[in-house]
Amino acid sequence: MADIGAIVREIAEEMAAAPDRGRVADYIAPLAAIDPGKFGIAVIEADGTCHAAGDADEPFSIQSICKVFTLTMALGKVGDALWQRVGREPSGSAFNSIVQLETEAGIPRNPFINAGAIVVSDVLLGGLEPREVLGEFLRFMRSLTGDDTIVMDEIVARAEQATGFRNAALANYMKAFGNLTNPVDRVLGVYIHQCAVAMSCRQLALAGRFLMARGRNPATGGGVVSPGRARRINALMMTCGHYDGSGEFAFRVGLPGKSGVGGGILAVAPGRASICAWAPGLNERGNSQLGSVALERLAQRTGWSVFDPVGG
The missing domain is CATH 3.40.710.10 (DD-peptidase/beta-lactamase superfamily)
Structure with a gap:
């Protein structure tokens, strides 16, 4: 042993x-x-x-590790209907690539690249306010860990919002294909703040x-x-x-x-x-x-x- x-x-x-x-x-x-x-x-x-x-x-910025937990929440909300909007295949491209979205009609290759996680955030947003979705996410993380001290790092979130032009491009491109239902700025706000959790x-x-x-x-x-x-x-x-x-x-x-x-x-x-x-x-x-x-x-x-x- x-x-x-x-x-x-x-x-x-x-x-x-x-x-x-x-x-x-x-x-x-x-x-x-x-x-x-x-x-x-x-x-x-x-x-x-x-x-x-x-x-x-x-604590450090968990960034894309959050996608495991947002995917879990989205599957709990809409079940296998999620896979009509996000694929399940490896991308073979960089995490923020826009190339595949054009050839695949705005359907991200999987939920762990940025485009896929942005769609997952759109699913979680649904008819809720961004603060409600982020509150749900924090409660989920705190319940899994038994630790109520977990927070979002606003400094990191603001920095990402100031430089997140590629993510904005991905979101707008998917919006043009009809694969985002909520306003792009609201979806991106949710996505960025989920990534900015510190653990x-x-x-x-x-x-x-x-x-x-x-x-x-x-x-x-x-x-x-x-x-x-x-x-x-x-x-x-x-x-x-x-x-x-x-x-x-x-x-x-x-x-x-x-x-x-x-x-x-x-x-x-x-x-x-x-x-x-x-x-x-x-x-x-x-x-x-x-x-x-x-x-x-x-x-x-x-x-x-x-x-x-x-x-x-």
Whole structure:
């Protein structure tokens, strides 16, 4: 039996000494100011045991990791009707690419690229006010973690609104195809504020437990989603969670995962653990450089890859 705590501590030490730390997301000013020397990791096992090391309790901007949870909420609201407006295939393109929308009639390839997540925000908005949707999202995240201190970072949100021209282009393009029902500025406001939530590795690992536990929140015993829906969300994380680097992440790590340009990666070892690693420097695909390396080493040393027939 692997000593998970020792493995987590070893990986944190290795990442602290790593020379190639990637590049922080400099197009969002508050993220550009984050120290690239930061690294945190938290692993919560199925029995609730938490192993944390490094900067695991320092909040950071979750960015696109929020898309796992907004997708969960949208499926709860409209069910499989969502898939009429968003696809389920890997994009093979950058997270903010507009190219496929033209050839595919304004239907985003999957819910984890920006265009797809913007449609998900439109679904959540429905007939509600933006503040109501954002309140629902915060309540969902707080309920998953049992932590009422989770908040949205308004400084990050304002910075994204000031520079989010590509997202505005994506939204307007989909609006032209009839795939957004609400005003573009309201949809973008919801999307940007969801991305601007600040959470730590420990909090994100807590939030991801239902995907490790067949849709159930282990802390409360209550169902978050059905086992079948949890399996499908995990499948989308595996195939689409790292944009055009998803295949490489599956090849190296072998776990469902979702990255964000804040440097976080949420990963799921079904039946075994919910994991979050954070290192703000990104690789050329916009995914955490050291977070990816750390998760690869964790999967190797525990045998948790879903492609490992034995396991740890």
